[in-house]
Amino acid sequence: MAAALQTLGGGIGITLHWIAFTPTIEQQATEEQKKKWLKLAQDVAIVGAYAQTEMGHGTFVRGLETTATYDPSTQEFVINSPTLTSTKWWPGGLGKTANHATVMAQLYTRGKCYGPHNFMVQIRSLENHQPCPGVTLGDIGPKMESNGNDNGFARFDHVRIPRENMLMKFARVEADGTYVQPPSSKLAYSNMVYLRGTFVMSAAQALASATTIAVRYSCVRRQSEMKPGEPEPQILEYQTQQYKLFPQLAAAYAFWFASWFMTQQHGSITGSMEKGDMSGLAELHALSAGLKSYTTAVTARGIDVCRMACGGHGYSHASGLPALFGGAAALCTAEGENTVMMLQTARYLVKCFAQSQAGKRLTGTVAYLSAVQPSPVAGNRNMSDLGTLVAAFQHRAARMVRHAAMQMQGEMQKGKAREDAWNSCSVLLIKAAEAHVHSFVVRNFAETVQTVEVDESVRAVLTSLCQLYSLYGITEHAGDFLKDGYLTGRDIDAASSHLSAMLARVRPDAVALVDAFDLHDKILRSVLGRYDGRVYEHLYEWAKKSPLNKSEVHESYYKYLQPFLKSNRAKL
Ligand SMILES: CCCCC/C=C\C/C=C\C/C=C\C/C=C\CCCC(=O)SCCNC(=O)CCNC(=O)[C@H](O)C(C)(C)COP(=O)(O)OP(=O)(O)OC[C@H]1O[C@@H](n2cnc3c(N)ncnc32)[C@H](O)[C@@H]1OP(=O)(O)O
Numbered sequence: 001m002a003a004a005l006q007t008l009g010g011g012i013g014i015t016l017h018w019i020a021f022t023p024t025i026e027q028q029a030t031e032e033q034k035k036k037w038l039k040l041a042q043d044v045a046i047v048g049a050y051a052q053t054e055m056g057h058g059t060f061v062r063g064l065e066t067t068a069t070y071d072p073s074t075q076e077f078v079i080n081s082p083t084l085t086s087t088k089w090w091p092g093g094l095g096k097t098a099n100h101a102t103v104m105a106q107l108y109t110r111g112k113c114y115g116p117h118n119f120m121v122q123i124r125s126l127e128n129h130q131p132c133p134g135v136t137l138g139d140i141g142p143k144m145e146s147n148g149n150d151n152g153f154a155r156f157d158h159v160r161i162p163r164e165n166m167l168m169k170f171a172r173v174e175a176d177g178t179y180v181q182p183p184s185s186k187l188a189y190s191n192m193v194y195l196r197g198t199f200v201m202s203a204a205q206a207l208a209s210a211t212t213i214a215v216r217y218s219c220v221r222r223q224s225e226m227k228p229g230e231p232e233p234q235i236l237e238y239q240t241q242q243y244k245l246f247p248q249l250a251a252a253y254a255f256w257f258a259s260w261f262m263t264q265q266h267g268s269i270t271g272s273m274e275k276g277d278m279s280g281l282a283e284l285h286a287l288s289a290g291l292k293s294y295t296t297a298v299t300a301r302g303i304d305v306c307r308m309a310c311g312g313h314g315y316s317h318a319s320g321l322p323a324l325f326g327g328a329a330a331l332c333t334a335e336g337e338n339t340v341m342m343l344q345t346a347r348y349l350v351k352c353f354a355q356s357q358a359g360k361r362l363t364g365t366v367a368y369l370s371a372v373q374p375s376p377v378a379g380n381r382n383m384s385d386l387g388t389l390v391a392a393f394q395h396r397a398a399r400m401v402r403h404a405a406m407q408m409q410g411e412m413q414k415g416k417a418r419e420d421a422w423n424s425c426s427v428l429l430i431k432a433a434e435a436h437v438h439s440f441v442v443r444n445f446a447e448t449v450q451t452v453e454v455d456e457s458v459r460a461v462l463t464s465l466c467q468l469y470s471l472y473g474i475t476e477h478a479g480d481f482l483k484d485g486y487l488t489g490r491d492i493d494a495a496s497s498h499l500s501a502m503l504a505r506v507r508p509d510a511v512a513l514v515d516a517f518d519l520h521d522k523i524l525r526s527v528l529g530r531y532d533g534r535v536y537e538h539l540y541e542w543a544k545k546s547p548l549n550k551s552e553v554h555e556s557y558y559k560y561l562q563p564f565l566k567s568n569r570a571k572l
């Protein structure tokens with residue numbers, strides 16, 4: 001993913017060609033269509049964009065306005081942007097780079113609308129790269145970050161494409177205009193599920209990058225006096241610095257392992273779907289949506305913690321941290337805005353809770369919902385035991401899912417429509433879904449460190465990291481665990497003191513743990529995080545290259561400052 005994020009130089013970007021356009025052909029095209037486009041895309045003989053979002057709609061895909069109307073007389077689809085808000089807006093590469101796009105449009109045939117479907121549209125000439133007839137293209141302008149990517153806009157003025165340009169692996173339109181239903185209308189969304197899954201690894205890599213930079217720099221940077229008269233210590237010796245960085249380091253490992261699970265799940269469930277078994281689709285959607293939302297949000301916050309932990313130099317682009325933050329912040333919005341995605345997970349949890357209430361045994365990532373006892377068993381728990389920690393997170397999630405679902409049932413019993421009851425409980429639902437994903441990440445982390453094939457000394461370090469991650473989560477959300485008495489105040493105190501012990505335990509291995517991410521300086525792009533630790537001389541070299549230093553006296557002096565100074569002096 002990191003390689004794919006490398007743009008081909010300012011102003012153009014083919015990130016989305018690799019992570020969205022090409023996978024859409026792989027997942028949504030028929031074998032016939034793959035023969036026509038897949039190799040061209042894989043060999044970059046064409047460059048594509050994934051054009052779904054519009055100026056007026058991003059989240060609500062069923063509300064997209066672009067139309068694809070079938071004309072049986074010519075066996076073509078007419079792609080049209082009927083309103084200003086239907087202008088495709090945001091797709092990476094759409095502005096200046098791509099010459100093709102998969103366009104998500106409302107399919108109309110025989111006067112009936114069948115909802116959003118994907119269509120292959122050539123948008124620029126392969127000869128001179130000019131926009132094709134009827135197509136208006138452009139860049140949407142500077143953004144918070146990733147300005148190497150030409151996120152663009154596109155308008156279609158009754159552009160005609162052959163019937164065969166509808167990606168027809170799932171749904172089809174016959175020559176006479178007959179629409180053939182797909183096994184599930186949500187299969188048109190399959191690329192989004194895939195991409196959300198890859199965001200978990202993007203988040204892990206981003207947090208791994210940020211913690212590598214901050215931990216290495218915290219070993220180079222010496223500041224203040226811990227004891228009068230003693231030499232200035234490495235700032236990583238301060239417990240507060242460890243408390244800032246080590247939970248982010250642990251989260252990077254936790255998300256890395258969660259992305260392994262996500263990739264394996266995606267492979268096995270889509271494998272079953274290829275054979276017609278759609279039963280895993282709902283779980284795959286809920287897991288990918290929840291993990292994407294949770295990991296990208298924690299990562300964006302975590303990168304900013306790392307930036308602040310590096311003081312002024314963290315705020316400089318020399319550190320690489322502002323750019324990382326900007327990129328990770330994009331992941332919170334792109335591919336399904338985090339709030340909306342977590343609500344999708346909540347929707348699945350409420351459904352599963354109702355099924356377990358009706359006596360159905362739950363499986364997969366929600367199995368714990370039916371297994372967890374509602375009555376808390378207070379008492380002195382061993383807060384350093386991973387099994388105890390996992391059980392605590394599952395109890396918390398089950399309690400919050402039950403509470404949100406019962407709250408919703410209560411609202412409906414008072415006569416509220418389901419949708420109104422849902423909306424009035426949606427903050428509770430979001431928190432319950434976050435607790436569910438958090439419990440999955442903890443369980444998966446614990447299972448991975450217990451089973452991964454590593455040297456026992458490495459397993460010991462990973463176990464400490466997993467304890468640290470879990471204890472940090474419990475102390476940060478203590479109220480959730482205390483609410484029904486499942487954990488007591490003494491348990492929380494024990495968790496806090498064990499967390500402090502874990503910070504000290506991880507300290508000696510901190511540099512090894514970030515080096516283990518094996519992120520080359522060329523990927524980190526950070527003076528503070530250099531593998532050789534030679535920060536200061538490279539910081540000076542970096543600054544000297546600033547464009548402002550091309551001349552000793554900048555031209556702005558003669559234009560603005562000199563006359564301003566002169567006039568002020570003349571008044572003295
Ligand atoms: C190495 C360091 C990296 C750090 C980063 C550095 C640099 C990065 C910088 C820049 C890069 C950043 C980003 C670039 C990367 C990627 C670009 C992103 C590309 C895009 O940004 S591309 C557009 C994405 N845009 C979306 O993502 C739209 C989201 N909006 C939706 O996706 C739908 O609109 C939804 C789901 C909200 C509502 O959809 P809806 O209204 O139709 O459905 P509804 O809610 O009514 O639910 C009815 C039943 O369908 C089920 N259901 C729904 N969806 C399903 C699915 N997918 N699969 C299976 N079942 C599904 C439900 O579970 C329910 O099931 P049930 O009925 O059983 O409960």
Ligand SMILES: Cc1cc2nc3c(=O)[nH]c(=O)nc-3n(C[C@H](O)[C@H](O)[C@H](O)COP(=O)(O)OP(=O)(O)OC[C@H]3O[C@@H](n4cnc5c(N)ncnc54)[C@H](O)[C@@H]3O)c2cc1C
Nearest residue numbers: 050051052053057058059090091092330334335336337339
């Ligand atoms: C860097 C970047 C790259 C992108 N690349 C692409 C691309 O290549 N192709 C593409 O098609 N798109 C792309 N997008 C667009 C992206 O998919 C959309 O921005 C995203 O889906 C959110 O939609 P929106 O921007 O319309 O926000 P909206 O959907 O308008 O959301 C705005 C706010 O309303 C809230 N909201 C909306 N619906 C609900 C709800 N049901 N319940 C509660 N709150 C709600 C949201 O929480 C959010 O805070 C990209 C975006 C970014 C930032």
